[in-house]
Amino acid sequence: MSVDRAVPELRLYGWRDRAVLGVVLAAFAAGMGQFGVVAALGDVAREFGRITHGASLADQAGLSGTVLGVGLAVIRLSSLLALPLTGLADRLGRRTMLLVTVSIGLGVTVASAAMPSYWWFVAVFALGRPFLSATTALAQVVAAEQTSTRDRAKAVAFVAAGYGVGAGVTAVIHSLASSSLGFRGTVALAIVPLAFVPLIAHWVTEPDRFVVAEAARDHPMPVLGPVGPRFRTRLAVVVALAFAVSVITGPANTFVFLYAQNVRHLSGGDTAAMVVGAGAAGLGGLLLGRWLADRFGRRPTGAIGMVGIAVFAVLAYSGGSGVLVVGYVLGVLSGSVFAPAAGALVNELFPTSVRASVAGWWLVAGVLGASIGLVWFGAMADAGTRFGVAAVVTFLPAAVAAALFWCVPETRGREPEDLWPSG
Secondary structure: OOOOOOOOOOOOOOOOOHHHHHHHHHHHHHHHHHHHHHHOHHHHHHHHOOOOOOOOHHHHHOOOHHHHHHHHHHHHHHHHHHHHHHHHHHHHOHHHHHHHHHHHHHHHHHHHOOOOOHHHHHHHHHHHHHHHHHHHHHHHHHHHHOOOHHHHHHHHHHHHHHHHHHHHHHHHHHHHHHHHHHHHHHHHOOHHHHOOHHHHHHHOOOOHHHHHHHHOOOOOOOOOOOOOHHHHHHHHHHHHHHHHHHHHHHHHHHOHHHHHHHHOOOOHHHHHHHHHHHHHHHHHHHHHHHHHHHHOOHHHHHHHHHHHHHHHHHHHOOOOHHHHHHHHHHHHHHHHHHHHHHHHHHHHOOOHHHHHHHHHHHHHHHHHHHHHHHHHHHHHHHOOOOHHHHHHHHHHHHHHHHHHHHHOOOOOOOOHHHHOOOO
16 A cells, blocks of 8 residues: 555555455446447347348348437436436445445346347346446546555556456457357346455445545535536536547447447457457557556547547448458557546546546536437448448547647646645
8 A cells, every 4th residue: 555645644545456456346347237238239139120131231230220329329328317326426425336336237237138129128228327337437536536646547547447358358258159148148247247246345445535525614515416616617628528539439339349240240259359359459558548648648648549539430430341350459449548548637637525526427428429429320320331431420520629638737747636725
């Protein structure tokens, strides 16, 4: 355990300490729970639709891009309920809400696997989504609050890696065993991380930063995510960035397995190899992103990662199977560069008293961006299966928002207490 000399009254941890490992495990659980529908989207379309030999996306996949896009948008929009859940963490505590959200989210996700129709599946899976989204956001908050500036980007990257590994495990298992698991078995895999909750409860502790803020006389009690006027300019920039990057990542990441398996007809083994390759690239990207964020700053690293996400997502949907694999792997690399820089920046820009509520607004903006992106991308892809055109008109305009990183101060090498001494 390491204590930062600049803030001796706070008990802070290294990025590999058990207090951080606990929230990494929570992020892993959320990744497994949330990614089941993405990994098994092709099976979902086949299960509830009808495949023919026509040229349209509906003929090849079983359900149209519009139907899939609307269903996925409903699931994404349900994450709006994560705002009050994360806001409650500013009142009831980070640890309490983390354990509540991960337990309920995984339990409801397992139940969704038994639903009899597409829209019933969408409805029940959507009930669990906000709890798992709140888990992911709170894991980032706790990791940031438990560490000092020298370890914060590492801890945030570690949490992102935990989520990515959880999602990747689900994708690999589905790719190799889809014929026996189907989409129901893949989604029901969420029962595995549910068994980890007692271990998470044992490892995760309440951050001292929250304990100190809770004891302050004038600390706010946000429940639905209110953020005071002095924070709102920064919040507006953060919200705009989250919206823009999610317009890209929402459809790019959600449709990729359906595109690979139902349109490009990649085998399960090839898809699994693609996921494993992307996992290795993602790990390298997190290490690179953490180093760049600590060496050159959060803002340039975040901007480079965001532009890379858009460019490589366009590449993935613009060619044959080889181009898809290259674009997907490089897109994951770019997203992993983006994650530690953006995660550290967002948590450092705001004081402890509203940090969880800000995380909720980041989620809300991301949900809205992803939902709009999913519906727009799905509708464009329906028009003659033009995935390449859909990618260009959806992803590249959103990448321009990377310039917004320069509308907030650089936080590299600074503690949140330095930026907001009274917070």
